[in-house]
Amino acid sequence: MHRRRGRTSPSVEREEVEKNLRYLEENEEQEGNNQKDDNNDEEEDEDVLRAMTVEGIRDRMQQMRQDVLEQVNEQWNEMLSDVLQRLEANVSGSGSGNKIFEDTDKYVDRRKSQKEGILSDKRFQPRNSLLTDLFKIKHFRTIYNIFVVILIILFINTAVCDIVDTGSTHLGVRTIMLGFGKFPTVINIWLLMKGSTFALYIIFSFWASQRSTLPAKTLPRKILDYGCLALFILYQAAFIALPVKAILAEDLPPVSSLVVLMEQVRLLMKTHAFVRSTAPKMMLEESQKLQKTQKSQVDISGSSKCPGFSKFLYFMFAPTLVYRDSYPRTQQINWRKVIWNYTEVVLVVFYVAFVFERFLVPDFRQFGEHPLEPRALILSIFSTMMPGILVFLCGFYCLLHSWMNGSAELLRFADRMFYKDWWNSTSYDAYYRTWNVVVHDWLYTYIYKDMYEIVTPRNKVLSTFTVFAVSAIFHEYILAFAFRFFYPVMLLMFGGIGLVLVFLTRKHDKAGGNIFVWLTLCIGSGVLLSLYSMEYYARINCPPYQDSFLDLFLPRSWTCHRL
Structure with missing residues (x-):
């Protein structure tokens, strides 16, 4: 059979039908996709319109705000990074080759002990005072310049007020002369106190040389030891009583009395530090030599050497209260720094005189002529907060920075960490440890350590309480004899509150803790300055009590007034 030409087979027709069907399906899918795209375009247009509404604008503004904050934060971090780099960079020292924060260990002043139950010791090393390093950065130097501007304003204010009121001006000189009156007598008392410390060294040297000549654990040696110990205690008692008697007999003004009493306490702490540090070390060395002699059957005991007089003399003038046979020293004296530091001391004294003349004396010199009302007392305390904290800062800068750095430079004393960054303290525990490192080192070394290691083994609470008791008593002792009355405001605030x-x-370690510390410092300074000023002028304007002894302890400012 022959096939008809031009006719396709069924399989080919089936393939063509399936092909057409697929083509139709693809066209339908394409149209569906096109419709979806059109719908998406319409949705995007709606989104754009929605973005133009109030909510969209608000979202955009928030995003812009976030972007701006991030940029500011980045710039702030860059600035802080630049400051830290400057702190870590090398700076020219005063001959000691110091670098600012050269290592993380630089401002650590304790050397850990390897023995259990023994606390760490003071470690001396070459370093600048913190403000000395910070003032090399222009941002911190500006703060110093602000205080200089305030001094200039107070100077002009004092001059103008004096000229308007009296037609003449004294620029704080009268206040300084009244406070530092009879200063030649102060010099004479100081010379006698300093001379007595040299006599103490002679007696101590005699004890050290004679002790080694006596057999160990014998009655003559015990008599010598306990006799010299009793003599040392009597010396300390006389050293406290005689200068006070001289102050009262000469009737020294308050500031001159403060100078004598502060120097008295300083020398008392130094002599105690010398004997407490040297005597046990000499006795231990002698005991060790004796043990070696007994083991080797050879006499190598010898006498333990007393530190030379030059070491004792240097310690008596060095700006530290912890004794060492040697200290890190600088290579030479920078006389320019010496002159400028002592010039700052004089300028700060005038600064404080201006503050007293402008803010304190006018408000308190007539105290006692009118009844004391609670309203007046509260207003007085709050009005003296700013002058009080200003006097506090001036006292810190004058004594712990300018005077100490001037003395350290003059004596080539290289360790000048007389304070730490107490202004950053978030707790009073940190504040008391950092604001006066010189006194804190003495209290820690000779009071806290002895209490913790010997008297009350490992009792931190009782050791801390003893430190505060000793410190508060001597603070109140200085104020009581300087102003001639016992008004235990300092004792209660320092040793109690x-x-x-x-x-x-x-345990406070946040910014709120630092705000609390500064707030309480301002309040405390206002309370102290206000109450002591009231009592001081009440002693001038009010008659004394009939009993002269009770008059020293009973506040006149509470009961006295003139109608």
Whole structure:
């Protein structure tokens, strides 16, 4: 059979039908996709319109705000990074080759002990005072310049007010002359106190040389030891009583009395530090030599050497209260720094005189002529907060920075960490440890360590309480004999409230803690300055009590007034 030409087979027709069907399906899918795209375009247009509404604009503004904050934060971080780099960079020292924060260990002043139950010791090393390093950065130097401007304003204010009121001006000189009156007598008392410390060294040297000549654990040696110990205690008692008697007999003004009493306490702490540090070390060395002699059957005992007089003399003038046979020294004296530091001391004295003349004396010199009202007392305390904190800062800068750095430069004393960054303290525990490192080192070395290691083994609470008690008593002792009355405001605030705040704020480590510290410092300075000023002028304007002894302890400012 022959097939008809031009006719396709069924399989080919089936393939063509399936092909057409697929083509139709693809066209339908394409049209569906095109429709979806059109719908998406319409949705995008709606989104754009929605973005133009109030909510969209608000979202855009928030995003812009976030972007701006991020840029500011980045710039702030860059600035802080630049400051830290400057702190870590090398700076020219005063001959000691110091670098600012050269290592993380630089401002650590304790050397850990390897023995259990023994606390760490003071470590001396070459370093600048913190403000000395910070003032090399222009941002911190500006703060110093602000205080200089305030001094200039106070100077002009004092001059103008004096000229308007009296037609003449004294620029704080009268206040300084009244406060530092009879200063030649102060020099004479100081010379006698300093001379007595040299006599103490002679007696101590005699004890050291004679002790080694006596057999160990014998009655003559015990008599010598206990006799010299009793003599040392009598010396300390006389060293406290005689200068006070001279102050009262000569009737020294308050500031001159403060100078004598502060120098008296300083020398008392130094002599105690010398004997306490040297005597046990000499006795231990002698005991070790004796043990070696007994083991080797050879006499190598010898006498333990007393530190030379030059070491003792240097310690008596060095700006530290912890004794060492040697200290890190600088290579030479920078006389320019010496002159400028002592010039700053004089300028700060005038600064404080201006503050007293402008803010304190006018408000308190007539105190006692009118009844004391609670309203007046509250206003007085709050009005003296700013002058009080200003006097506090001036006292810190004058004594712990300018005077100490001037003395350190003059004596080539290289370790000048007389304070730490107490202004950053977030707790009173940190504040008391950092604001006066010189006194804190003495209290820690000779009071806290002895209490913790010997008297009350490992009792931190009792050791801390003893430190605060000793410090508060001597603070109140200085103020009581300087102003001639016992008004235990400092004793209660420092030894009472201050001790409580140490335990209450010990774990505070946030910015709120620093605000609290500064707020309480301002309030405390206002309370101290206000109450002591009231009592001082009440002693001038009010008649004394009939009993002269009770008159020293009973506040006149509470009861006295003139109608």
